[in-house]
Amino acid sequence: MTVVITGATGNVGGNVVAGLLERGVPVRVTSRDPGGAVFPAGVEVAPADLTEPESLRAALVGADRVFLYPRMQDPDALVAVLSEAGVEHVVLLSSSAAAAEGVEDDFNGGNLLRRIERPLAASGLTYTFLRPDTFAGNASAWRHTIRASGTVPLPYPDSVQVPIHEKDIADVAVVALTTDRLNNAAPVLTGPERITLREQVAAIGAAIERELTVVEQTEAEAREFFGRFMAPRFFDAILGAWRASVGATPEISPEVEKITGHPGRTFARWAVDHADRYR
Incomplete structure (x- = not known):
């Protein structure tokens, strides 16, 4: 298994990388500036930019699963690249706002994330939508x-x-990336x-x-x-x-403890x- 991590310099993505390395999972991270970021030893770094989906193709070669940071301009094009690359499972860092009532009117938050979730759910790829509440x-x-x-x-x-620690989000992401327990699931996560x-x-x-x-x-x-x-x-x-x-x-969600065991x-x-x- 090779896992590609986008947004690896972020608070959640960095902890996802650490959690996978602890489990001995091969990790490849993407970066718009591979020479400008420092990653842990043993991590493969590939140049790519989520705002330019075609740039991801080389990074996805041989990848089974992808952790997707939601900074993109063309979700449909990105989903097409993921599908054509043979990726099996995409774990998206979404938000509880994507599940909120009236999300269609929330242009600044939940609706943008739902616009990313929809093509992934319709693509035939296995997915997990992580929906944390307040960070x-x-x-x-x-x-x-x-x-x-x-x-x-x-x-x-x-x-x-009910603020959630970024390490708890990352721990759930690692479960989703290394098991089938969260296939096609969208857990809402809180502290x-x-x-x-x-x-x-x-x-x-x-x-x-x-x-x-x-x-x-x-x-x-x-x-x-x-x-x-x-x-x-x-x-x-x-x-x-x-x-x-x-x-x-x-509401306090039980999902973190149920999924991670802690x-x-x-x-x-x-x-x-x-x-x-x-x-």
């Missing part, structure tokens, strides 16, 4: 103000989430606990042994502040999700694992 890693956006002033500006600090943004800030403070302060913002203040880092349409979607989840009880990692564990980001 714990979203809290990395707070690192600059934490380092500078020990504060985190937030408009809805009591928004409730093991409900936790507010305010509690996440406190967990990061505990991890770095520093008292942090949440600075509550109005929506207007938040738009001005976060507008420096992201386009308004993306932040408006995030703001709406935060607003709607204040006092909510989002409980999902808590946000506190994530904060300890990434404490250096905030120091």
